[in-house]
Amino acid sequence: MTQAKAERIAMTAKDFEKTAGTKVYWLGGGGAMINSRGTVILIDPLLKGFDMKILTEAPLLPEDVPHADAVIITHCDNDHFSKVTLSEIKDRIDSVHTTKYVAGLCKEIGIEAEGHDIHESFMVNDVKITLTPADHAWQNDSPKHSALRHYEMEDFCGFRIETADGVIWMPGDSRLMEEQLHQEPMDLILMDISDSRWHIGLPGVEKMAAAYPDTPLLPIHWGCVDAPEWKEFNGDPEVVRNMIVNPERLHVKAVGEAYEL
Structure with a gap:
């Protein structure tokens, strides 16, 4: 099986500085970073210490993280809950929520x-x-x-x-749920495009994209782990582009490249 491979752009301390708006960075795999007017939130950061061969490296190492207001974690799998990463950045993060x-x-x-x-809310500065x-x-x-x-x-x-500046939804690793198709409108979905039976899967991607036909999509969970036989780490944005409504809203970004709301 041939894998689609993600490109990579190195991130620097500048990406953590106060911004005029909100930027979203794919950190590779199922991780992301949000910088909303200087409030920095890391989602499932895996920056070091994964136990499988890497195809595309993370855009920065733990020591490159100057400060984060929060780390938020979706679940316990080690490509999302990275003990190595968390242990090395814990002195530079203000809070962890999960x-x-x-x-x-x-x-x-x-x-x-x-x-x-589930359904509980909390604040990180002015971000709900x-x-x-x-x-x-x-x-x-x-x-x-x-x-x-x-x-x-x-x-x-x-x-x-x-x-x-807008609403971002990270569904997390999940099989498609009916409730997920009836959320309040959002301005960006971090869309898992892997075709595993314990993930949303391509039929689920098609349904979710149809449920939110005008919402921009940023594909994640693809092109970073060198494991062509593992559906969990594979996906091809071009396959997704050809199967969703309004395909022009699929924004394929390099690991470490900013998407601005």
Whole structure:
């Protein structure tokens, strides 16, 4: 199988400085950074220490992060909950927010995190963030993982992020849910385009794109891990472009490249 490969643009301390508007950066894989008028929020940052071969490197290393107002984490998979990354940036982040289960995992590695319920909201400066539901309990299908713990729906989430310049939705890793098709309007969806059965999958991408026909889409979860046999890490924006309504709103960005609301 041939993989689509993401391009990469290095990020610098300048990307963390106060801005006039809101910029969204894909950090590679399922991660992103938002800089909203100087409020910096890292979503599922995996900047170092992944246990698979990398195709496209992260746009910066943990030591390149000068400061973040918050880290928000969707779930416990190690391509989203990076213990190495969090441990190396913990002294330069003001807060960590996630589900209650993942907050407990953070505590185990010496990181204080606030755990939230699905649909609960919290503030990071003047940015309002609400947990949205996600269906990604693949561990319950695994004899190895299910023997240790039964995973609940509330252990996984997405985030609706309301800034002064617009609303960003990170659905997180999730099979398509009916509730996800009936959200309030948003100004950008960070769209997982991998075709795995425990992710939204291409039929789900098509349905979600149709549910929000005018919303810009920034494809993520593709082109960064050198694993052609793993659907979870693959996807091709050009395949998606050919199957969604209003394909001109698909904004394919390099890892580390800014999208401005």
